[in-house]
Amino acid sequence: MIWSKKDILWIGAVAALFAVLPLLLPKIGSSIPVGTEIMIWGIFAMGFNILLGGTGILSFGHAAFFGLAGYATGLLILKDRLPLVLAIPVAVLGAFLAAALIGALIIRKRGIYFAMLTIAFGQMFYFIASQWNSLTGGLDGLTGFKRTVFLGFDIKPEVNFFYFVFGFFLLTLLFVRALMNSSIGKTLVAIRENVHRAEFLGIDVKKYQHFAFVVSATFSGLAGALYALLLNFAFPELLHWKTSGDAVLMSVIGGMRAFFGPLVGAGIFVFLRDIISTYTAHWALPLGAIFVVFVLFFQKGILGIFERGNGE
Amino acid sequence: MELSLLLSQLFNGIATGMLYVLMAMGLTIIMGTMGVVNFSHGVLFTFGAYFAFTIAAKAGFWAALVAAPFVVGLIGMVLERGLVSRVYGKDPLYGLLLTFGLAMALEEVIRIGWGTTGLPFSPPDFLSGFIDLKIMFYPAFRLAVLGFILLLIAALWFFLERTTTGKIVRAGIQDSVMVGILGVNTKALFTGVFGLGTFLAGLAGVLSAPMSGIMPTMGDNVIMPSFIVIILGGIGSFWGSVTGGLMLGIIVSLCIQFVPAVAELSMYLVMALVLLVRPRGLFGEEGLFE
Numbered sequence: 001m002i003w004s005k006k007d008i009l010w011i012g013a014v015a016a017l018f019a020v021l022p023l024l025l026p027k028i029g030s031s032i033p034v035g036t037e038i039m040i041w042g043i044f045a046m047g048f049n050i051l052l053g054g055t056g057i058l059s060f061g062h063a064a065f066f067g068l069a070g071y072a073t074g075l076l077i078l079k080d081r082l083p084l085v086l087a088i089p090v091a092v093l094g095a096f097l098a099a100a101l102i103g104a105l106i107i108r109k110r111g112i113y114f115a116m117l118t119i120a121f122g123q124m125f126y127f128i129a130s131q132w133n134s135l136t137g138g139l140d141g142l143t144g145f146k147r148t149v150f151l152g153f154d155i156k157p158e159v160n161f162f163y164f165v166f167g168f169f170l171l172t173l174l175f176v177r178a179l180m181n182s183s184i185g186k187t188l189v190a191i192r193e194n195v196h197r198a199e200f201l202g203i204d205v206k207k208y209q210h211f212a213f214v215v216s217a218t219f220s221g222l223a224g225a226l227y228a229l230l231l232n233f234a235f236p237e238l239l240h241w242k243t244s245g246d247a248v249l250m251s252v253i254g255g256m257r258a259f260f261g262p263l264v265g266a267g268i269f270v271f272l273r274d275i276i277s278t279y280t281a282h283w284a285l286p287l288g289a290i291f292v293v294f295v296l297f298f299q300k301g302i303l304g305i306f307e308r309g310n311g312e
Numbered sequence: 313m314e315l316s317l318l319l320s321q322l323f324n325g326i327a328t329g330m331l332y333v334l335m336a337m338g339l340t341i342i343m344g345t346m347g348v349v350n351f352s353h354g355v356l357f358t359f360g361a362y363f364a365f366t367i368a369a370k371a372g373f374w375a376a377l378v379a380a381p382f383v384v385g386l387i388g389m390v391l392e393r394g395l396v397s398r399v400y401g402k403d404p405l406y407g408l409l410l411t412f413g414l415a416m417a418l419e420e421v422i423r424i425g426w427g428t429t430g431l432p433f434s435p436p437d438f439l440s441g442f443i444d445l446k447i448m449f450y451p452a453f454r455l456a457v458l459g460f461i462l463l464l465i466a467a468l469w470f471f472l473e474r475t476t477t478g479k480i481v482r483a484g485i486q487d488s489v490m491v492g493i494l495g496v497n498t499k500a501l502f503t504g505v506f507g508l509g510t511f512l513a514g515l516a517g518v519l520s521a522p523m524s525g526i527m528p529t530m531g532d533n534v535i536m537p538s539f540i541v542i543i544l545g546g547i548g549s550f551w552g553s554v555t556g557g558l559m560l561g562i563i564v565s566l567c568i569q570f571v572p573a574v575a576e577l578s579m580y581l582v583m584a585l586v587l588l589v590r591p592r593g594l595f596g597e598e599g600l601f602e
């Protein structure tokens with residue numbers, strides 16, 4: 001089995017919780033799109049964590065793939081009039097190819113050097129998006145496209161779009177769990193724990209790291225495509241390294257060594273931002289401070305607090 | 313093609329490049345010694361400019377030029393003692409994450425303290441206006457900045473190469489554990505290095521304020537080029553930072569003039585090219601962070 005009984009139980013429980021969110025959210029003063037946003041950031045962060053928590057590689061450039069697919073989705077709908085069922089896969093494929101190419105160029109670098117390179121390459125995409133006015137709308141962003149129907153399913157209403165994203169969300173949870181359960185996932189963890197030992201065992205470390213980079217970027221792309229559809233808008237900040245930083249922040253706050261950690265982080269991030277921003281426009285100050293506290297004192301994140309005796 | 317136009321862009325490039333050099337120097341000695349990528353470097357640069365704005369309003373430009381970088385350096389030392397020093401010896405990832413959170417919070421502090429809109433900042437009277445260089449007229453302040461940073465780089469070089477403290481710093485970049493074993497107080501060394509690095513960031517902020525204006529996000533525009541300078545020059549290398557900074561400044565300025573569409577992009581293209589040809593950077597030492 002690619003999923004254990006426990007996996008199915010947990011994923012089922014989480015899915016059940018999210019499935020009833022459209023009923024719960026309006027009752028607690030929130031709204032359905034908040035739930036949709038949590039799932040989208042959840043897809044981004046869960047995929048991202050294959051690389052960060054799973055393989056032990058920090059990237060600050062995944063917003064590039066997130067934004068690339070977001071813009072691509074908008075442009076494919078707007079300029080090429082592609083139906084959504086084609087636009088989304090093509091956009092995600094774009095993110096996949098970009099990651100394969102950039103990964104090939106930089107995967108040989110280690111640690112902080114690698115992180116700096118991912119920022120730099122990510123910013124390259126940011127500048128292209130913010131300056132290629134005729135194609136992307138420049139700093140004002142890309143508008144004029146609207147989500148319509150997906151294979152006959154009308155995803156214009158907020159509730160319908162929620163369940164549309166829910167489908168992708170569920171698939172992401174199942175896929176990431178299956179990947180980390182597989183021998184490939186085990187190999188990634190082995191590389192994280194001890195690169196040299198993995199090399200001695202004859203594992204082609206760079207190939208696996210490149211694989212993790214590309215797979216995680218593909219999920220960034222999927223999340224970006226869905227996010228552009230949620231907002232009916234794509235803008236340069238989607239590709240900014242600070243957006244990459246948000247994904248890192250979610251993984252760390254939730255707990256990057258726990259399977260659901262990034263999802264918990266995504267939920268907390270979206271909720272906190274929404275709550276704090278109703279009181280003050282300066283939500284980044286408390287959020288940044290919370291992040292600093294986590295990095296210093298709770299390095300295993302929220303889900304890590306509940307783990308016992310499973311020290312690293 | 314006018315020669316004066318080319319020359320003035322070349323000068324602009326060198327002036328911007330010099331600012332990148334100051335930023336990259338600070339980043340690279342911190343990175344080399346403590347293994348921490350200081351993400352808050354850009355925000356501290358911005359703090360330099362804002363402190364200068366506040367101090368200059370009360371005590372004039374010169375007081376601001378001297379005091380603002382010191383205040384920033386002091387803040388840097390407090391941050392190092394209180395927060396950054398807690399992640400030494402851990403996975404380098406944590407230093408990066410910590411300073412990322414710091415940068416996020418500190419940028420909001422600037423917005424709260426000084427507002428979100430840009431502020432004007434003019435150079436002192438006798439440095440405003442243009443100087444006749446025979447072949448062209450060039451802004452006096454830019455020229456002064458150019459000369460000032462050149463002197464500063466020379467002073468830094470002297471400090472690192474010719475003084476005992478400087479030698480300790482360089483030894484720390486090579487192997488800080490060994491330096492500690494040899495009896496040097498590494499705790500003080502680390503705080504000092506962080507202070508020096510952030511001082512340079514603050515100074516760069518003050519100097520760029522009259523040239524590009526003051527905004528909460530102004531640090532964003534220099535942190536990326538500074539990262540690229542380090543990638544180009546190689547981590548921990550003095551001459552790498554100088555060469556990389558000048559190269560980047562000149563290339564970007566020339567592109568702004570002649571192919572404006574790719575001006576911002578050009579630095580990333582240069583970076584990609586250098587990575588392909590010489591992955592460890594132009595002056596990078598083998599094995600260091602590779």
